[in-house]
Amino acid sequence: MIAGACLVLSLAASSFVLHRTDQLRPQATLDEVLLLSSPKVIERASLGYDGLMACIYWTRAVQYFGYRHHYYAASYNLLAPLLEITTHLDPHLLVAYEFGSSFLAPKPPHGAGQPERAIELMEYGIQNNAGNWRLYYDLGFVYYMELRDYKKAAETFERGSHIPNAHPFLKVMAAQMAQHAGEYETARMLWSATYQTTQDQQIRENAVDHLRALRVDEDVQHLQEAVTRFGERTGRLPASTAELVAAERLVGTPADPDGHPYKLTPEGRVEIRVPDDFPFATKGLPLEYRPQPKFHALP
Numbered sequence: 001m002i003a004g005a006c007l008v009l010s011l012a013a014s015s016f017v018l019h020r021t022d023q024l025r026p027q028a029t030l031d032e033v034l035l036l037s038s039p040k041v042i043e044r045a046s047l048g049y050d051g052l053m054a055c056i057y058w059t060r061a062v063q064y065f066g067y068r069h070h071y072y073a074a075s076y077n078l079l080a081p082l083l084e085i086t087t088h089l090d091p092h093l094l095v096a097y098e099f100g101s102s103f104l105a106p107k108p109p110h111g112a113g114q115p116e117r118a119i120e121l122m123e124y125g126i127q128n129n130a131g132n133w134r135l136y137y138d139l140g141f142v143y144y145m146e147l148r149d150y151k152k153a154a155e156t157f158e159r160g161s162h163i164p165n166a167h168p169f170l171k172v173m174a175a176q177m178a179q180h181a182g183e184y185e186t187a188r189m190l191w192s193a194t195y196q197t198t199q200d201q202q203i204r205e206n207a208v209d210h211l212r213a214l215r216v217d218e219d220v221q222h223l224q225e226a227v228t229r230f231g232e233r234t235g236r237l238p239a240s241t242a243e244l245v246a247a248e249r250l251v252g253t254p255a256d257p258d259g260h261p262y263k264l265t266p267e268g269r270v271e272i273r274v275p276d277d278f279p280f281a282t283k284g285l286p287l288e289y290r291p292q293p294k295f296h297a298l299p
Helices: 002-024 039-045 050-070 079-089 094-104 115-128 133-146 150-161 169-180 184-197 201-234 241-248
Strands: none
Touching (some): 050 094, 079 094, 079 115, 094 115, 094 133, 115 133, 133 150, 150 169, 169 184, 169 201
16 A cells, blocks of 8 residues: 555656656757666666656657657657667567567667667567567568568567467568578578478468579579670670570570579570469569569568
8 A cells, every 4th residue: 555655656746757858948858858868877766766767758759759740850869768668667668669679670750770789779678588489580670671681680579489379471571681682591490490390371371472583583694694604605695595505504595483484585594484374573573574562572
């Protein structure tokens, strides 16, 4: 009963102090209200009410972001410190990680443009909430959306996929990122694991389509490299696929997984003959090709 009364009084006192500060400094911006920036100092000053102070600082972080976002601010200098204080006071306040990373990572005016600070925040969250797969999911998207670091994104999604009860889409995202990064063997392994470890028919079909597309992408890349080597040796492009096959001493005519030989254009481009059969292929698509909807694409 006494503890509850103290909690109510502390909350009221904290709210009063913050409100009074704003009244005494009506011209001040929120940038100037952060008088203490050390999480450890604030933790000692909280007198044991770490959770309460974390909620107060989280509210401040949301207010700060909302105000600056509303006015299309070009900088969010106090956002990262506010989030760091919040999560130091309460390392298990998941909302501060999940929304905090989306505040920090995007470029201004939509966010602070600090993806590295967002990554630090999320790694701290994972360190203190190791069983929460959503934190890996959010961190993976920082690497993917803001840094275009597909390799790191793949590694992060893969780490998260091993958490008990993790959503199966984490394996799918890991495989997709590895494929984006051009790591064919890794992507093939991940797509194969996705196929073998899920009972969801849509995900299994999605995995098969990606494995077929991987084979195409890898074939086309190798053939395109062969065309380049031919040109460097002869000073011209190969006149036909047969000439390229002979020059490279390939066994048979290269064909896609359905058995259709790859096409070599007069400009030296290697193309798929029936691109609609490989909706996830990224290489070998004819210049005039307009892809059909990818029915098995994930949201």
